[in-house]
Amino acid sequence: MNLAVTDVRLTPILIADPPLLNTQGVHQPYTPRLIVEVVTADGITGVGETYGDTRYLELARPFAEKLIGRQVGDLNGLFTIAEEIAVDRSRVSGQVDVGGLRGVQTADKLRLSVVSGFEVACLDALGKALGQPVHALLGGKMRDAVEYSAYLFYKWADHPAGVAAEKDDWGAAVDPAGVVEQARKFKERYGFTSFKLKGGVFPPEEEIAAVRALAEAFPGHPLRLDPNGAWSVETSLKVAKELGDVLEYLEDPALGTPAMAEVSAGTDVPLATNMCVTTFAEIKEAFVRDAVQVVLSDHHYWGGLRNTQHLAAICRTFGVGVSMHSNTHLGISLAAMTHVASTVPNLQHACDSHYPWQSEDVLTERLTFDGGKVTVSDAPGLGVELDRDRLRFLHRRWLDDDGGLRERDDAAAMRVAEPRWVTPSVPRW
Numbered sequence: 001m002n003l004a005v006t007d008v009r010l011t012p013i014l015i016a017d018p019p020l021l022n023t024q025g026v027h028q029p030y031t032p033r034l035i036v037e038v039v040t041a042d043g044i045t046g047v048g049e050t051y052g053d054t055r056y057l058e059l060a061r062p063f064a065e066k067l068i069g070r071q072v073g074d075l076n077g078l079f080t081i082a083e084e085i086a087v088d089r090s091r092v093s094g095q096v097d098v099g100g101l102r103g104v105q106t107a108d109k110l111r112l113s114v115v116s117g118f119e120v121a122c123l124d125a126l127g128k129a130l131g132q133p134v135h136a137l138l139g140g141k142m143r144d145a146v147e148y149s150a151y152l153f154y155k156w157a158d159h160p161a162g163v164a165a166e167k168d169d170w171g172a173a174v175d176p177a178g179v180v181e182q183a184r185k186f187k188e189r190y191g192f193t194s195f196k197l198k199g200g201v202f203p204p205e206e207e208i209a210a211v212r213a214l215a216e217a218f219p220g221h222p223l224r225l226d227p228n229g230a231w232s233v234e235t236s237l238k239v240a241k242e243l244g245d246v247l248e249y250l251e252d253p254a255l256g257t258p259a260m261a262e263v264s265a266g267t268d269v270p271l272a273t274n275m276c277v278t279t280f281a282e283i284k285e286a287f288v289r290d291a292v293q294v295v296l297s298d299h300h301y302w303g304g305l306r307n308t309q310h311l312a313a314i315c316r317t318f319g320v321g322v323s324m325h326s327n328t329h330l331g332i333s334l335a336a337m338t339h340v341a342s343t344v345p346n347l348q349h350a351c352d353s354h355y356p357w358q359s360e361d362v363l364t365e366r367l368t369f370d371g372g373k374v375t376v377s378d379a380p381g382l383g384v385e386l387d388r389d390r391l392r393f394l395h396r397r398w399l400d401d402d403g404g405l406r407e408r409d410d411a412a413a414m415r416v417a418e419p420r421w422v423t424p425s426v427p428r429w
């Protein structure tokens, strides 16, 4: 068996995205993703997926070159490559990147997101070569299916007039009735039994009313509200008080560990985050200050599946809950999330996934939710297969783009409808 990497293919694509609203603005009609393929000397191909904006591509290209000749099982070596790229880039730019992978700078997070795409591709290739599923390479699954929550968004019926976009059949959701209707569709189509609402879009009273409406329509279902840090400490505490009886947790009500610590000290409602704990370096302060009770991992920016396991172990040690965050993603990432989630002993909350919002994919067969759960595949590798025609089609869309869609920019997408829109400074309320 020759597991040396002989070829790496990087395919940036643009995938359809509905007009979902958030604190930044609105999702663009198409969002960039990067599909990574790692080929071994024996002709085995592993696939991975990560963010596809130019700044990620600029790191992924030298990364791919440096991977040639290395073993797909050398997963620790991926971090060495990332360090080398950091050094190379600092030489070119003349700036010294003192942090490498150790600091908390944005550049580190970019590099880790790139590492994650390659790590997943290497694990897929290794699993296929050994005839083992990815979860077995990670120590083995502890559950046969992973539970996900419905990810509800305030949403327009369509992208702004005149903007080229794919049509979706979700309809609008801009008030409590619309949110409940959307939740019903999620439940009917995928069987989800817990709901997360992306907030920070309307004044807090309106979002409180929407969560109340959900609680009435779906009694006993776990509910979460995530305004992405749009509220002051005072507003966060007010919302926690008003919704304390129905919330499973409040996600990033306020921005940053000090503000979250203040909120946490004033409420019994558990706080979750994918914003103030996003790197290992940020864990200590947040845990020492009891700022968060649940950390939402995202294998993309945490640097892969094994780092997600390390994070889960740290959370377990400190009695902090763990679950998973998501951003716009396709089936390769959902498969990766499902494999790693199946190996985490302390997964007490349903994971987030944007997948139902993505009508397009690069797989021959989409992953499915049954009773809100994705079955953990026992097939070799991730258990997914690339549809090359679809990949070509979505790559062609990326090649043809001259409208700035290659960089995700929710504020710019909002300005098409509201020319004076600027992303509000936080706290907004």
Ligand code: GKR
Residues within 6 Å of the ligand: 020, 021, 022, 198, 226, 228, 274, 325, 326, 327, 328
């Ligand atoms: O897709 O609009 C979105 C979300 O707001 C995403 O960007 C966040 O990263 O889903 C995320 C979250 O939980 O904060």
Ligand code: MG
Residues within 6 Å of the ligand: 226, 228, 251, 252, 273, 274, 275, 325
């Ligand atoms: Mg969040």
